[in-house]
Each structure stands twice: as structure tokens, then as C-alpha cells.
Amino acid sequence: MQVLVAVAWPYVNGDIHVGHLAGYLLPADIFARFKRLHGHEVLMVSGSDCHGTPITVQADKEGISPREVVEKYHKLDLELFRLYDLSYNIYTKTNTENHRRVVQELFLDLLKNNYIVKDTMKQYYSMEDGKFLPDRYVEGTCPHCSAKEQRSDQCEACGRWLSDGELINPISKLTKSKVELKDTEHYFLDFKKFEKKLSSYLESRKKIWKKWVLAEAEGWLREGLEKRAITRDLDWGIELPIEEIEKLPKEKHLSNFKGKRIYVWFEAVIGYLSGAIEWSLRVNGQLSGGEQDIIFNFDKGQKKGWKEYWLNKTAKHYYFMGQDNLVFHTLMWPVQLMGTGKGYNLPTDVVVNKFMNYENKKFSKSRGWTIDSARIAKRYGVDLVRYYIIANLPENKEGNFTWKGFTDAVNNELVANLGNFVHRSLSFIQSRFNAKVPEGKLENEVKFEIRAAFCDCEELFEKVKLVEALERLFRLVAFANRYFDKKAVWKVVKEDEKEAENILYNCVQIIAALRVLLSPFLPGTSEKISAMLGQANVVCKVEEDNWRMEEVKAGTSLGKIDVLFEKLDFELVEREREKMK
RNA sequence: CGCGGGGUGGAGCAGUGGUAGCUCGCUAGGCUCAUAACCUGGAGGUCGUUGGUUCGAUUCCAACCCCCGCAACCA
DSSP states (O other): OEEEEEEOOOBSSSOOBHHHIIIIIHHHHHHHHHHHHTTOEEEEEEEEBOOSHHHHHHHHHHTSOHHHHHHHHHHHHHHHHHHTTOOOSEEEESSSHHHHHHHHHHHHHHHHTTOEEEEEEEEEEETTTTEEOOGGGEEEEOTTTOOSSEESSBOTTTOOBOOTTOSEEEEETTTOOBEEEEEEEEEEEOGGGGHHHHHHHHHHTTTTSOHHHHHHHHHHHHHOOOOEEOEEEOSSSEEOOHHHHHTSOGGGSOSOOTTEEEOHHHHHTTHHHHHHHHHHHHHTTSOOSOGGGSEEOOOTTOOOOTHHHHTOTTOEEEEEEEGGGHHIIIIIHHHHHHHHTSOOOOOSEEEEEOOEEETTEEOBTTTTBOOBHHHHHHHHOHHHHHHHHHHTOOSSSOEEEOHHHHHHIIIIIIIIIIIHHHHHHHHHHHHHSTTBOOOOOOOHHHHHHHHHHHHHHHHHHHTTOHHHHHHHHHHHHHHHHHHHHHHTHHHHHHHOHHHHHHHHHHHHHHHHHHHHHHTTTOHHHHHHHHHHTTOOOOOOBTTBOOOSOOOOOTTOBOOOOOOSSOOOOHHHHHHHHHHHO
């Protein structure tokens, strides 16, 4: 079966922090890894969102061009994703030729199908700059509280909402020159025409989506969706396919196409489709070049066509994103797909996560309240960070990253439970049994526990309940430590060597199960365990279900035994925290 | 009456119309193979407030109080 793992496209205007990892990057990676292990064909697709005001704002701030901003941060993001071992099949960008083409085609489909309409709206226009300005670039005095230098949509000082034209003495943030409201014509996506279809779409996903995600989407729909502008007056963005539009009847033309670009909200999500197409072109050798600028992977046994994922009705689509993206993926993106009339697959599940806070406060780049994801991974190890974030994923309510929580989780769960069990078992074999897996038979009790762990975790994975899946697998670790204690090998070995061998054989098989169960969450740790067991790494192959324990045979020579995780010194971490502030 | 979520032992969370559970923390004991790691037991809660339905409500209903997210181009 084909599974599209669609990961939200991050703006490339700054660092990816821990909140991004928790919100969608790690959940998507873990889910994709599980699916591959299970023998499914996975296409994990994403890329950098290169357009939109956040990019131009950052460019202004740094005194460089938007293109340079994109290049700079795209490169940094790629490095980070490689560091965290995120298993994209393709991670590309929205400023590629391929993406432009796919976006323009989709736009034309909707225009031809009469789902895109024209309308006029008012926007601030700067005479001096000779162009329209996004709200972000306009400031003035609040008519309610007289606070100066407020934005045109809401006053931060008194919190009141402003409508167009209310702001007193609006000026351009760039040139400080006067701006005035002026009519401008745009294309709009007409959501009204989709209300019925959307509501039956939501109905069909009732059992799959998280309750609050569905409730939120239904709330929006109930309120009624207005038509929404899909073009802007900008010079950074994807151009309209003017030549093609002009071939259509006159009433579909704007009176003036000059300075119109496709709005980023409409265009970026199309990346899920264009990214799949790019992947397909590269796999088939129809596109090459720029390999150092993307992440590209072809899994063993995977079919090569993007249509297998997008038009094959049995394919499943899972989307991962932060809560700010909920409306775009539960309502707008489905409309864009439906409107083409081409039968593209709609999202099966839209996995939305809440945000993660940092020491009880929102992450904030501007206030410096943030954690450098690359730095903590290098300092403490990728898997320690992956573990703590996963254990605290904001699946249903806001999460929290605290240094106390981090050290506690590492010391009590990773070191004391998982690490300890693996180490006490294997080092025992090393010192008493010459580092060879002893003879034994899998006891029923152990067999049952292992099976139950695989079974329960699988069920939780299918529902994308990743925190619970992780917790469940740690219950097997707890069982393992209990088993080790109850059996008291260290005593038995003095009286009955055969029985001691049997106990340790069983422990080895539990570890063998753990390396598989852990591999979606902590791939690095899984590899370490494999090496210690003298095994090759866990394999993923299409149509081969490797979500199961594979026996490690008696007589197998163990690799070098080492501790899996080092204990963290809270004092040192505290100091780190001071530095990071 | 904008939309949505939430108030449960010190902290973070599950949960159900019928004597309230988990993880961490705290505490007593056991063990000594293991990174002072592991195992067993214990203390600690009138399940936001008020009213209603019921033989019985933490769970269902109503009102109220409080907290949070979204409605902005903030993950």
C-alpha cells in the first residue's frame, strides 16, 4: 500500500527550533519510519516554503534579497534535518521550475472550472514606492488608544481590531512615505461552492481525525467560508500563467495583471503534489541537478510514479502540521484538490499538533526565548532530544520543554530503564558467558509480552498516537527489568548454569524486540543495540513486514558492549540553560 | 452570546453512571547482575463552583467562575 507522508513546509526565514520538531517534523518522521518497517511504500514529502512576506521581512532585516534569504536558511534547515535523521524521500523548495509549473496548472484548472472568481478589494498603496503594500509594511496611529506605530490590522497596545482605513496617518514602514487605500483587483477562490462537499468530506473522516481537529474544522465550516483572495500585489512569489489565462474568455481576465503574484497560502500546499512529481521525475531520470540542495531518497522496492500516490484510490495520505495550519489542510487544501476535478486523493488524516512551550513560555525568536535545535542535538545526542520531545509531543494540549523535564526523562527513563536493562543483560553475558548468546528457549510469558507490545504499538501507530506508542514500548522495558529481578540470574548462575543461560537467552530476545520497536523513534539507538547484539540494522523493505521480533540465535557473538546513554548532570544542564537564555 | 479546548493527589496527565488510575516526585523495605541503576510496599485527591436528573454523579444536563489556543503572513 502507498502512504504519502506530507510534512508541513516550513518558511525559510530563520532557525528551526524545538517547537517545529515537536509540532510536525518528528511525528512525521516517526510515522513514516513505522510505515516503512511495516512494508508499506512511503513517500515522505516536504520542502522549504520560499515565498510570502515572512521571507521579504527577513530579507529587509538582513539587508539582502529574498532569494539570498531562501538560500541561506534552506541550507541551514537541510543540515538540521540531516542531523536529526529525518527520513524524507524528498525535501525540496517552492522556488523550483517544477513547482511553478504545477501551481500554475492547478490554478488554471480551478479557473476553468469556475471556482476562481474576480473581485476588487481595498489595499494600502504607496505613491512613492509605486506599489501596494502588505499590511505588515504599513503602520500608523491607533484610532482607539492613540498608540503610535501600530499595524493596520490590530493595535498591539489596546488589542482592538482595526478595519481598513481606520488607522490614522498610515505610512509605509519602508520609506515612511504616505500610503492610501486604493482599489485593487484580485482572483478569489470561491469556497461557497464547496460547503456541501466539504461537510460530507469531514463526515467521512469523523472516525479518523482527532476529535478536536474535527470540531475545529466543523466550527469553521459552520461559520461559513467566504471567498478568499489567492493573488497579491507583490514582486516575490509565483507569477500568474498570464499567457494561458489570456487564451480563456475575456471575463476571466483581470483588467491588469501587472504586479500580481499567487498568494503563498494557495501555492505552498501545492508542494505536496509538486514535490511528489519532482521525486518521480528524479527517480525516472527525467530531472537532475541541484542534488546538493535537496534531500532525495528512493526506498528499496518502491514504485516510481507519483500517480501511485496521488491517483491510486487505495493510497493513504497523512499530513503533519502545527495548529496554525489546521484550516489550510482540513478545508482549503481539500477544496483546491476537489476543484481540479482530476480525482486527486484527499487527506486521509490531518495530524495537527498544538505548540510546544519552552519553560512554560511560548518560543519566541525575537525575544531570544528559544533553543538551538542543532546545538542541543550535538551537545546531548540526537536520540536523547528526540526521546524527550516525543515523550512530550503536544498531541492534544500544549507541550512544554523544560531542562528539568529533559534531565529527568533521560536519567529515569532512558538510562535507568532502557539503558540499564540492555546493559545489565549484555554485560552479564559478556562476563559469564564469553560474550556469546547462550542457549535457551523463549518462555511463554516473555513471548506473550513481546507479542503484546508489537500488537499494541501497531494499533497506536495506526491511530497516530505516538506518545502512547512510546509509553507502551517502555512498558515492555519495565517488564524486562521485573523479569530480570524475579529470575535473579546473578544467584541462579551459581547453582544452575543451564537455567541462567535460559534466562539470559530470553533477555536477549527482549532486546531484539526492543531494537525494532524503538527504531521509528530512536533510529540511532536501535542501530547501537543491533551492533551490540551482533546483528545488522533493522531492515525496511516494501511488502515485507519487519514489524516483529527476529530471534537472535544462540551462539551469536555479541559486539562491543557499551552503555546506551550517559546520565546527565542536572547542575551542568542548568548552567547550559543559563547560557541559552 | 465568534470558533475550539481544558479545570482530577506536590508536578504532568489517563479515565469511567456504582468503592478514583498512570508516570515523575516523596517515603519505608528488598536486592546487589547493572550507569546508586533495579524490584516490592506506603503516604498523599470531598475529580473548578452551584443546582438538577438518578437508588447512586468525578462521569449525564443546566448555569456560573477560571485558564489556554485560534480568529493576524507567529510552528
